[in-house]
Amino acid sequence: MAHIQLNDLRKSYAGQEVIHGITMDISNGEFVVIVGPSGCGKSTLLRMVAGLEGISAGTISIGDRVVNDLEPRERDIAMVFQNYALYPHMSVRENMAYGLKIAKMPVAEIDARVAKAATMLELEPYLDRKPRALSGGQRQRVAMGRALVREPAAFLLDEPLSNLDAKLRVQMRLQIKELHQRTGQTTLYVTHDQVEAMTLADRLIVMNKGVAEQIATPHEVYTNPASEFVAGFIGSPAMNIFTVRAEAGVAVLPGGQRLPLPGLPASGEVRLGLRPEDMVLVEAGTPAIPVVLKSVEWLGADAFGYGVIEGSEVLMTLRLPGNTVAKRGDRLHVAAAEGRIHLFSPATGKRL
């Protein structure tokens, strides 16, 4: 177990920088999730920590050692790959023992560790099977077991659940969470799935185009997104974000309506973000956003209304109560709940 420090970490391929300086301290035992759309550099970042990708600038330390120039095997880490990367010609037992054998650990100790991991992951009946005779979920657990037995300083997981079906993914997610609570391993976890990110993480790194847009707890990321990108990426359905014009403390909506909003700049354009679940229906007459519904999806516990701001083409998604009677063509007046208004700079995308 150890803490990990990333210090202005950069990566370039043939002169093209793809990771633009990431700095973060991960404390001992913390579960950090790197989340972002595909191509944002999240896997590259993890592979840099693992030592599978070179570092163009900056430093990585694991424990108190700078590991920049160390081989993966010298970094005292374990990794779970998206495709599991199990050795197909070895049994489950041999797969898990492979690293320990290389470390010249006594046979009794290897057996004990493999047995312990197998119990924890409910793999005992399969120890002598080859990976091809296992289901996807079992293979995933073997990959976890292979990482666990080594009792490394840090645990790296690269989209470990994305090859599983939806139901199994939920199960394994809970299991990973539980494992982390039991072992207290420092963990770095890459995913593009925001549900995994929000549920597993102690802290999130939200990445976009090689930049860490925000490093914070899931709660902070959700309630105080640092940029328009983070606001749009985290949360489902996605936040409604549109441009309004500020005029002396009043926002002029795309449809021309005027809405008093706290925290507006004196003048100029600003990006306004409102989460579908933060919108409340208000009486006509009070300051509100008029929305004309185009369709309503009823999901049981609640419903989602999709419409446009009256007089414009700006789409709005609203979360409505499950007993709603709203239907296509209805005109709803909605306002944002107190303190749930997000304003971003149109130029930089940063939170205002």
Add this chain to the structure above:
Amino acid sequence: MRRTVFPHKLLPWLLLAPQLAITLIFFYWPAAQAFRQSVLREDPFGLSSQFVGLANFRKVLNDPAYLNALQVTVVFSVLVAFFALGIALFLAVQAEKIIRGKGLYRTMMIWPYAVAPAIAGMLWLFMFNPSFGTLAWPLRQLGINWNPLLDGEQAMALVVAAATWKQISYNFLFFVAGLQAIPKSLLEAAAIDGASRRHAFWTIVFPLLAPTTFFLLVVNTVYALFDTFGIIHAVTGGGPGRSTETLVYKVYNDGFVNLIMGDSAAQSVILMVIVIALTAFQFRFIEKRVHYG
């Protein structure tokens, strides 16, 4: 599967006829001839022949020259297969590491396969000819008394080298394909598990290449047994003495040079049995080994 039924009986036979004709004319007929001749004794001019039963086989199998050829063949085949496989695997592994010019490197590696055996033989003969060979002179400068025309072991080394050189391309191709089929993440996982490159090669890559390696082993053995006639004929002609006379070469020598048709035919029958046994072995073994999950 749906079966197509032809309306009349002649058409299927007509469609098969070209292939059947080729097989009949170029395999069954000569094979039958070989069987017939192997139990006959014929005079060199082919004017008379008499039935002698298995006498030819008995004679061949008791002939020290034949046993010598058998031994030469085993030595030659094992050496060629071993070096052709080993060097090709080494080169394929190195080729995987190249980042720029991979395609060029691979193309260059494959060229020797396009050279006809006899030409390859001549190439090596010229390079290592003791009196004017380009590479014979430096060898002598190194203090090696290079003369494959007199020294049987040197002659063997020369034909082994020529035959190996020609087969490396083929093996290289298969090994490159085999290596590409191994997911990169396995090697990364091994690196993280603490394996050095060498250890990962022997514990991960080599076992996963086993189906390819085995297939190539059988193909190379058959190649060394039969397809190297041209090289041996061009480089040493089976000499000096009989030191590079393989089984195939002896069939040719006894039949077409010494005109002992019966002996030659008996030898080809024995060879045929060896090929059939090898092929059967190959199919049984490969079917068990080739699939990996």
